[in-house]
Amino acid sequence: MKEADLALIARLRQGDQSAFDTLVRQHQKALFRLAYRMTRNADDAKDISQEAFLRAYRGLEAFDGRSSLSTWLYRITVNLCLSHLKQHRAAGEGAMPENYADPSARPLEDLQERERLRALSEAVAALPPQQQATLLLRVHHGLPYREIAEIMESPEGTVRVNYFHAVAKLRTQLKDLRDDV
Amino acid sequence: MECDACRSKLLEYLDGDLTGPAQGELEAHLTQCPGCREELQGIQDTLSLIARMPAPEPPEAFWQQYLRELRQKVAAPSWPARLQQWLAGFTRRPIPALAVGIALVLVVFLTWNTLTVQPPAPPVASLDLTEQLALSQDLDLLQEMDLLESLELLEDWDVIESRDIPDRQRAA
Numbered sequence: 085m086k087e088a089d090l091a092l093i094a095r096l097r098q099g100d101q102s103a104f105d106t107l108v109r110q111h112q113k114a115l116f117r118l119a120y121r122m123t124r125n126a127d128d129a130k131d132i133s134q135e136a137f138l139r140a141y142r143g144l145e146a147f148d149g150r151s152s153l154s155t156w157l158y159r160i161t162v163n164l165c166l167s168h169l170k171q172h173r174a175a176g177e178g179a180m181p182e183n184y185a186d187p188s189a190r191p192l193e194d195l196q197e198r199e200r201l202r203a204l205s206e207a208v209a210a211l212p213p214q215q216q217a218t219l220l221l222r223v224h225h226g227l228p229y230r231e232i233a234e235i236m237e238s239p240e241g242t243v244r245v246n247y248f249h250a251v252a253k254l255r256t257q258l259k260d261l262r263d264d265v
Numbered sequence: 266m267e268c269d270a271c272r273s274k275l276l277e278y279l280d281g282d283l284t285g286p287a288q289g290e291l292e293a294h295l296t297q298c299p300g301c302r303e304e305l306q307g308i309q310d311t312l313s314l315i316a317r318m319p320a321p322e323p324p325e326a327f328w329q330q331y332l333r334e335l336r337q338k339v340a341a342p343s344w345p346a347r348l349q350q351w352l353a354g355f356t357r358r359p360i361p362a363l364a365v366g367i368a369l370v371l372v373v374f375l376t377w378n379t380l381t382v383q384p385p386a387p388p389v390a391s392l393d394l395t396e397q398l399a400l401s402q403d404l405d406l407l408q409e410m411d412l413l414e415s416l417e418l419l420e421d422w423d424v425i426e427s428r429d430i431p432d433r434q435r436a437a
Binding site (some may be wrong): 104116248251253 | 432
């Protein structure tokens with residue numbers, strides 16, 4: 085683990101309020117975006133990422149330091165997202181509604197590109213949750229397979245297979261969409 | 266190299282995990298096979314599109330509020346967390362917790378009984394003779410006291426006067 089992480093954990097364990105602020109500021113955007121891309125809902129993303137920080141703070145004594153702080157926070161967030169998806173899918177909600185009407189999002193001039201992104205978003209949401217999380221951690225967060233394996237608590241080989249399957253499915257669906265157009 | 270073998274290794278190739286002779290063999294196949302080149306291009310396009318999937322960029326004010334809320338949540342744990350902790354206490358220390366539970370139930374039960382059940386009045390027969398004689402001597406006084414207790418309104422004063430007059434006549 086990094087020296088900075090160790091120092092931060094020591095301060096957190098002493099109850100240093102500013103250490104908690106530092107922890108949140110360092111990781112809030114990454115956790116929020118991961119939760120957003122998995123749930124496709126900004127309110128859920130906010131709740132899930134905040135809950136991840138709370139659980140990390142309250143479970144600090146149990147943190148053994150074998151993984152980095154970032155990996156640990158990602159793991160908590162992914163688990164919360166997986167529970168959330170499981171709950172919503174079990175309730176028959178299927179893929180949640182598109183929620184990309186974000187005014188700060190990059191404007192998409194190309195209508196065809198917009199349509200492809202919408203289709204891709206639906207296809208990503210329809211992936212099995214484990215594949216979805218693996219894909220997002222790999223592509224959007226640029227994490228190596230080894231770290232994703234730690235986050236997902238799965239063997240590295242399983243993570244690779246999940247990633248390959250996810251990309252292959254999306255490739256096929258986008259190809260079908262292009263053929264249809 | 267066959268096309269199937271080539272296509273199964275394209276992601277590894279793009280990840281940079283393919284090295285040495287395996288990499289050379291795949292690249293040699295790609296130069297000769299337009300179908301596999303197209304597949305490679307398709308995977309690159311897919312990954313590029315996934316990377317462009319938008320996510321909100323909340324303003325700074327959002328993050329300030331986000332942190333404020335978190336600080337409050339840290340300071341005051343939510344009731345489910347407190348309930349969870351309380352229940353966890355039962356599972357960690359089942360026997361003392363059970364004993365405390367039983368004691369609490371007993372205290373409540375006994376307190377309730379004490380407050381609601383009145384002790385029965387002693388039967389007259391149980392009074393000894395001395396007490397019976399003393400009571401019979403004060404019987405008139407006790408009857409007057411009963412009458413006074415029943416007075417609630419000033420209009421009842423007439424009743425007393427009407428009762429008082431024959432008594433005085435009797436005394437005279």
